[in-house]
Amino acid sequence: xxxxxxxxxxxxxxxxxxxxxxxxxxxxxxxxxxxxxxxxxxxxxxxxxxxxxxxxxxxxxxxxxxxxxxxxxxxxxxxxxxxxxxxxxxxxxxxxxxxxxxxxxxxxxxxxxxxxxxxxxxxxxxxxxxxxxxxxxxxxxxxxxxxxxxxxxxxxxxxxxxxxxxxxxxxxxxxxxxxxxxxxxxxxxxxxxxxxxxxxxxxxxxxxxxxxxxxxxxxxxxxxxxxxxxxxxxxxxxxxxxxxxxxxxxxxxxxxxxxxxxxxxxxxxxxxxxxxxxxxxxxxxxxxxxxxxxxxxxxxxxxxxxxxxxxxxxxxxxxxxxxxxxxxxx
Amino acid sequence: xxxxxxxxxxxxxxxxxxxxxxxxxxxxxxxxxxxxxxxxxxxxxxxxxxxxxxxxxxxxxxxxxxxxxxxxxxxxxxxxxxxxxxxxxxxxxxxxxxxxxxxxxxxxxxxxxxxxxxxxxxxxxxxxxxxxxxxxxxxxxxxxxxxxxxxxxxxxxxxxxxxxxxxxxxxxxxxxxxxxxxxxxxxxxxxxxxxxxxxxxxxxxxxxxxxxxxxxxxxxxxxxxxxxxxxxxxxxxxxxxxxxxxxxxxxxxxxxxxxxxxxxxxxxxxxxxxxxxxxxxxxxxxxxxxxxxxxxxxxxxxxxxxxxxxxxxxxxxxxxxxxxxxxxxx
Amino acid sequence: xxxxxxxxxxxxxxxxxxxxxxxxxxxxxxxxxxxxxxxxxxxxxxxxxxxxxxxxxxxxxxxxxxxxxxxxxxxxxxxxxxxxxxxxxxxxxxxxxxxxxxxxxxxxxxxxxxxxxxxxxxxxxxxxxxxxxxxxxxxxxxxxxxxxxxxxxxxxxxxxxxxxxxxxxxxxxxxxxxxxxxxxxxxxxxxxxxxxxxxxxxxxxxxxxxxxxxxxxxxxxxxxxxxxxxxxxxxxxxxxxxxxxxxxxxxxxxxxxxxxxxxxxxxxxxxxxxxxxxxxxxxxxxxxxxxxxxxxxxxxxxxxxxxxxxxxxxxxxxxxxxxxxxxxxx
Numbered sequence: 001x002x003x004x005x006x007x008x009x010x011x012x013x014x015x016x017x018x019x020x021x022x023x024x025x026x027x028x029x030x031x032x033x034x035x036x037x038x039x040x041x042x043x044x045x046x047x048x049x050x051x052x053x054x055x056x057x058x059x060x061x062x063x064x065x066x067x068x069x070x071x072x073x074x075x076x077x078x079x080x081x082x083x084x085x086x087x088x089x090x091x092x093x094x095x096x097x098x099x100x101x102x103x104x105x106x107x108x109x110x111x112x113x114x115x116x117x118x119x120x121x122x123x124x125x126x127x128x129x130x131x132x133x134x135x136x137x138x139x140x141x142x143x144x145x146x147x148x149x150x151x152x153x154x155x156x157x158x159x160x161x162x163x164x165x166x167x168x169x170x171x172x173x174x175x176x177x178x179x180x181x182x183x184x185x186x187x188x189x190x191x192x193x194x195x196x197x198x199x200x201x202x203x204x205x206x207x208x209x210x211x212x213x214x215x216x217x218x219x220x221x222x223x224x225x226x227x228x229x230x231x232x233x234x235x236x237x238x239x240x241x242x243x244x245x246x247x248x249x250x251x252x253x254x255x256x257x258x259x260x261x262x263x264x265x266x267x268x269x270x271x272x273x274x275x276x277x278x279x280x281x282x283x284x285x286x287x288x289x290x291x292x293x294x295x296x297x298x299x300x301x302x303x304x305x306x307x308x309x310x311x312x313x314x315x316x317x318x319x320x321x322x323x324x325x326x327x328x329x330x
Numbered sequence: 331x332x333x334x335x336x337x338x339x340x341x342x343x344x345x346x347x348x349x350x351x352x353x354x355x356x357x358x359x360x361x362x363x364x365x366x367x368x369x370x371x372x373x374x375x376x377x378x379x380x381x382x383x384x385x386x387x388x389x390x391x392x393x394x395x396x397x398x399x400x401x402x403x404x405x406x407x408x409x410x411x412x413x414x415x416x417x418x419x420x421x422x423x424x425x426x427x428x429x430x431x432x433x434x435x436x437x438x439x440x441x442x443x444x445x446x447x448x449x450x451x452x453x454x455x456x457x458x459x460x461x462x463x464x465x466x467x468x469x470x471x472x473x474x475x476x477x478x479x480x481x482x483x484x485x486x487x488x489x490x491x492x493x494x495x496x497x498x499x500x501x502x503x504x505x506x507x508x509x510x511x512x513x514x515x516x517x518x519x520x521x522x523x524x525x526x527x528x529x530x531x532x533x534x535x536x537x538x539x540x541x542x543x544x545x546x547x548x549x550x551x552x553x554x555x556x557x558x559x560x561x562x563x564x565x566x567x568x569x570x571x572x573x574x575x576x577x578x579x580x581x582x583x584x585x586x587x588x589x590x591x592x593x594x595x596x597x598x599x600x601x602x603x604x605x606x607x608x609x610x611x612x613x614x615x616x617x618x619x620x621x622x623x624x625x626x627x628x629x630x631x632x633x634x635x636x637x638x639x640x641x642x643x644x645x646x647x648x649x650x651x652x653x654x655x656x657x658x659x660x
Numbered sequence: 661x662x663x664x665x666x667x668x669x670x671x672x673x674x675x676x677x678x679x680x681x682x683x684x685x686x687x688x689x690x691x692x693x694x695x696x697x698x699x700x701x702x703x704x705x706x707x708x709x710x711x712x713x714x715x716x717x718x719x720x721x722x723x724x725x726x727x728x729x730x731x732x733x734x735x736x737x738x739x740x741x742x743x744x745x746x747x748x749x750x751x752x753x754x755x756x757x758x759x760x761x762x763x764x765x766x767x768x769x770x771x772x773x774x775x776x777x778x779x780x781x782x783x784x785x786x787x788x789x790x791x792x793x794x795x796x797x798x799x800x801x802x803x804x805x806x807x808x809x810x811x812x813x814x815x816x817x818x819x820x821x822x823x824x825x826x827x828x829x830x831x832x833x834x835x836x837x838x839x840x841x842x843x844x845x846x847x848x849x850x851x852x853x854x855x856x857x858x859x860x861x862x863x864x865x866x867x868x869x870x871x872x873x874x875x876x877x878x879x880x881x882x883x884x885x886x887x888x889x890x891x892x893x894x895x896x897x898x899x900x901x902x903x904x905x906x907x908x909x910x911x912x913x914x915x916x917x918x919x920x921x922x923x924x925x926x927x928x929x930x931x932x933x934x935x936x937x938x939x940x941x942x943x944x945x946x947x948x949x950x951x952x953x954x955x956x957x958x959x960x961x962x963x964x965x966x967x968x969x970x971x972x973x974x975x976x977x978x979x980x981x982x983x984x985x986x987x988x989x990x
Contacts, residue, residue: 046712052376054402064772068742068779072714075740080405082398100625102524107621111633111640112394115620118645119398194762290775291767295760303771310771315778382706384732410735412728430955432854437951441963441970442724445950448975449728 020147020154021324023162024208025233032211035327036172039320049330050079056120057083057157060127060142065290066157066165069317070124077322077330082120095141109142113149121329122153129160129198131264137161137198138229153328161227163200165324166289167208169316173309174214174251176316177285182213186251187284189243190220191297192274196258196265201289203230205253210234219245221271223259243274247282251309254288254298276302285309350477350484351654353492354538355563362541365657366502369650379660380409386450387413387487390457390472395620396487396495399647400454407652407660412450425471439472443479451659452483459490459528461594467491467528468559483658491557493530495654496619497538499646503639504544504581506646507615512543516581517614519573520550521627522604526588526595531619533560535583540564549575551601553589573604577612581639584618584628606632615639680807680814681984683822684868685893692871695987696832699980709990710739716780717743717817720787720802725950726817726825729977730784737982737990742780755801769802773809781989782813789820789858791924797821797858798889813988821887823860825984826949827868829976833969834874834911836976837945842873846911847944849903850880851957852934856918856925861949863890865913870894879905881931883919903934907942911969914948914958936962945969 024032055074057067067083074081086093093112094105101108116123127142143159156164171181178184186209188202202218203226209216216237218226231237246252254276258264276286276298286302288310294300302308354362385404387397397413404411416423423442424435431438446453457472473489486494501511508514516539518532532548533556539546546567548556561567576582584606588594606616606628616632618640624630632638684692715734717727727743734741746753753772754765761768776783787802803819816824831841838844846869848862862878863886869876876897878886891897906912914936918924936946936958946962948970954960962968 052406054405056398064744064767065775068716068744068776071742072740072779075714076712080402082401084394084398094624098625098630101623102626106623107394108624111620111622111624114641115395115644116398118641119402119648290771292771293761293766294754294768294771295758296762300758311774311778314775318779382736384735386728410732412731414724414728424954428955428960431953432956436953437724438954441950441952441954444971445725445974446728448971449732449978 018151018153019328021164021328022143022147022154022156022159024164024167024204024211029211031327032168032171032208035168035320035323036175038323038326039168039172039316040175042323043319046076046078048078049326050074050077053121053329054080054082054119055325056116056123057081058086058116058123058125059083059157060086060125061158063126063157065314065317066126069314070157070321073318073322074325077325079325093142095145109145110149113146114151117151120152122155122325123150124155124157125159126157127159128200131196131198131258134260134263138227155324155328158200160198161200161203161230163204163289164208165317165321166201167204168320168324169313170205170253170287170289171208171212172316172320173287173313174212176312177309178250184214184251185217185249186214186253187217187219187246187249189246189252189254189276190224190274191254191256191276192271193256193267193293193297194270196263196267197256199226199230199257199260202226202255202257205255206230206234206237210237217245217249219243221274223261224257225260226257227260243280246280246284249284252276252281252284252286254286254292256297275299278302278305281307283307287313290314348481348483349658351494351658352473352477352484352486352489354494354497354534354541359541361657362498362501362538365498365650365653366505368653368656369498369502369646370505372653373649376406376408378408379656380404380407383451383659384410384412384449385655386446386453387411388416388446388453388455389413389487390416390455391488393456393487395644395647396456399644400487400651403648403652404655407655409655423472425475439475440479443476444481447481450482452485452655453480454485454487455489456487457489458530461526461528461588464590464593468557485654485658488530490528491530491533491560493534493619494538495647495651496531497534498650498654499643500535500583500617500619501538501542502646502650503617503643504542506642507639508580514544514581515547515579516544516583517547517549517576517579519576519582519584519606520554520604521584521586521606522601523586523597523623523627524600526593526597527586529556529560529587529590532556532585532587535585536560536564536567540567547575547579549573551604553591554587555590556587557590573610576610576614579614582606582611582614582616584616586627605629608632608635611637613637617643620644678811678813679988681824681988682803682807682814682816682819684824684827684864684871689871691987692828692831692868695828695980695983696835698983698986699828699832699976700835702983703979706736706738708738709986710734710737713781713989714740714742714779715985716776716783717741718746718776718783718785719743719817720746720785721818723786723817725974725977726786729974730817730981733978733982734985737985739985753802755805769805770809773806774811777811780812782815782985783810784815784817785819786817787819788860791856791858791918794920794923798887815984815988818860820858821860821863821890823864823949824868825977825981826861827864828980828984829973830865830913830947830949831868831872832976832980833947833973834872836972837969838910844874844911845877845909846874846913847877847879847906847909849906849912849914849936850884850934851914851916851936852931853916853927853953853957854930856923856927857916859886859890859917859920862886862915862917865915866890866894866897870897877905877909879903881934883921884917885920886917887920903940906936906940906944909944912936912941912944912946914946914952916957935959938962938965941967943967947973950974
């Protein structure tokens with residue numbers, strides 16, 4: 001419920017702006033590195049860093065890992081969390097500024113942001129894109145409204161554009177496997193899927209890989225580009241349509257996403273030959289944010305291989321998110 | 331799980347009846363005043379008053395503020411809460427005495443009340459009216475069954491008839507703004523809405539305003555009366571259809587509710603000119619229980635004004651409910 | 661998050677297999693007796709046995725008692741729980757090995773089991789039978805997959821076949837009423853219902869009654885048999901279609917279940933004369949796992965009788981489950 005950190009300086013009290021965690025790109029590498037360092041050092045530790053504090057977990061969409069890892073992590077830090085599911089137990093929220101609210105949404109997100117800020121010390125929110133209008137989704141309306149109107153830190157649990165907690169766990173996993181991130185060869189490998197999925201996970205993984213000095217290659221079928229707002233931040237990433245590059249990588253990060261030029265449409269061509277197999281991967285470490293559709297995105301054999309680091313990534317969500325919370329409100 | 335407070339008197343042990351918080355009208359002003367005093371004094375404090383205790387939060391309907399503020403408040407008191415959503419994760423509950431239960435409700439509320447009393451130290455319940463039969467709703471069947479069959483304190487999170495925790499937060503907000511409640515001029519101002527809403531909030535606000543010595547005026551269109559069972563308890567409240575009275579008030583408490591003589595029917599006349607604007611309010615403090623439909627009940631300008639005390643009301647839910655819990659089970 | 665108990669023996673470290681609680685039949689009577697002993701001794705006690713530990717509560721189906729009693733019990737032991745509802749807030753889970761996952765279930769239970777094991781110290785799961793294929797349900801696919809793939813203890817909150825926590829509370833209730841279980845005459849009495857219910861509760865009650873030395877009689881209409889996989893474990897239980905045997909019992913355990921030979925079909929004959937009444941029960945203690953359909957399974961008079969031990973059973977869920985948790989992870 002504190003609205004900002006106060007810094008006492010020679011008798012004066014200055015108020016620092018509220019710090020959020022919406023994209024890794026909002027923070028310098030030194031801050032991100034320190035979070036990963038502490039996550040590795042403190043993995044499994046219990047503390048009282050969040051004693052007396054409460055965190056809101058606001059879900060517009062489903063979750064298994066995110067919800068579990070945050071609730072457990074907050075408990076391991078001695079804090080309290082409340083999980084709120086919008087539209088199921090919690091009022092539907094209007095996101096349009098100036099709306100005449102005479103339809104099915106009885107509460108405005110501006111008001112929800114302000115009210116939640118009165119109860120909670122941080123607000124974590126998951127809000128996927130609606131996949132109807134690319135322009136609307138690029139504005140990331142829910143997380144933007146919370147950032148603008150909440151008076152406590154906002155943590156992104158996956159928005160239209162970014163999934164920074166996942167990317168931090170991914171980077172931590174690379175650090176664990178290779179002892180470093182700089183110069184590690186990572187491919188972001190497109191996989192088949194029955195739906196046109198959002199780009200938040202590939203956006204954040206690609207951005208974090210670039211920030212942490214990885215050598216990034218994006219391997220995807222023609223037409224499967226990431227948003228320009230993202231690729232503009234990636235520096236010298238290679239883009240290729242050639243799956244044979246995968247076996248030459250240290251890490252293959254598998255993920256499906258939809259075409260931006262046929263936004264939200266179910267895939268016309270299922271491109272099932274883009275499924276990942278042990279043969280395509282060679283010795284590369286396999287990573288995936290999960291949930292994963294077995295035998296569509298990757299074969300059972302990939303999942304059962306010792307090169308599969310997806311469970312470590314999932315575990316690292318817990319460790320790294322605890323340090324993000326401590327960084328912002330601990 | 332204690333079924334009643336025990337009072338030790340000269341070697342004898344007497345059992346006091348279980349105390350509930352169903353309407354402010356069940357408690358003398360001195361008790362209510364003391365709760366508000368403590369809520370103001372202890373705002374933001376952490377304690378162990380509920381250490382080792384568990385509170386059930388039973389929702390038949392949606393909630394944002396109520397759920398958040400209770401869960402956070404219980405945590406700040408060192409207690410534990412379990413949130414149960416009836417019909418979504420929890421069995422549907424039959425409320426009719428003697429029913430042959432061969433339809434869609436597998437559990438009787440009498441049995442749920444008794445069982446929850448074995449697990450929890452208090453039961454908080456939200457159950458809105460069904461808005462089909464005024465007579466049925468005036469009997470307030472869910473909260474009445476819990477009161478009659480639970481053996482631990484029952485706290486009303488908004489029933490068909492009353493929303494006493496909201497009213498206590500409202501009174502606290504008036505105290506904060508004016509340093510007193512006696513003689514403060516408050517108007518309960520009807521607002522437009524797309525639905526016929528329940529009267530629980532205006533009932534409880536009007537009753538609490540009367541109990542706390544406010545000078546109450548109800549300003550509503552013709553035909554929009556509150557239930558006689560409520561107005562009979564209000565003493566000398568003024569009733570008017572004249573919106574020009576609003577600018578002459580210290581406080582304008584905005585709220586929509588439906589006609590009792592066309593019970594539950596969508597409004598035939600939307601009466602959009604009853605929307606609240608800065609012009610109508612003048613210098614009066616604006617209050618609202620939220621959620622609020624912007625630009626239907628009140629304009630954005632009202633919400634963005636420094637006279638808007640609705641966020642304070644929401645925050646005060648947290649503070650005052652903690653003291654209600656401590657009063658009953660702390 | 662510990663994957664197994666480690667036993668230090670003379671400088672060597674051996675890893676014991678993970679212990680689950682899936683059926684009472686998996687554990688010798690001495691272990692079960694000790695759990696009941698401790699549940700009686702520790703009823704109502706608070707401790708820090710689970711301090712720093714987190715328990716997942718994974719629900720594929722609704723619950724009131726199970727969810728409440730586990731959440732409260734874990735809190736009374738100083739632990740933390742996270743309640744996850746599959747398909748409502750949590751991804752739907754595929755249970756078929758080797759499935760090509762291109763339908764409506766985005767995550768495989770094998771992966772969920774492994775991921776939850778990274779976050780939680782135990783996984784409690786409720787997964788009712790689908791009641792479409794007896795053969796499929798007898799394989800108990802969800803709990804079996806969790807047992808096989810989780811690396812932390814799995815506790816059964818009612819599967820297709822078993823409800824062991826209920827049976828432990830039942831045995832505890834018999835112990836409280838009679839001071840013993842050996843030689844107590846208990847009837848498992850079939851009751852009418854509008855649906856074909858699963859056999860998990862009667863299976864587990866019958867098995868536990870046999871394990872604890874009760875004299876068991878199953879009284880049900882012709883055609884209402886329990887699965888052979890269960891009855892094979894019951895030793896010398898009597899089976900009868902004669903309701904007049906009930907009044908000769910110490911305990912009548914009421915429960916409805918569906919015909920196995922018309923699996924999942926709504927009852928053709930409602931057999932309403934199998935409703936339990938005070939006359940049929942005589943002096944026998946009435947037990948039921950709840951929820952109970954009043955005036956369909958048993959009359960209001962049975963429920964309101966002092967011989968009704970169903971509320972004690974519900975309360976004992978709390979006490980006995982705490983000791984099961986302490987046994988496995990405390």
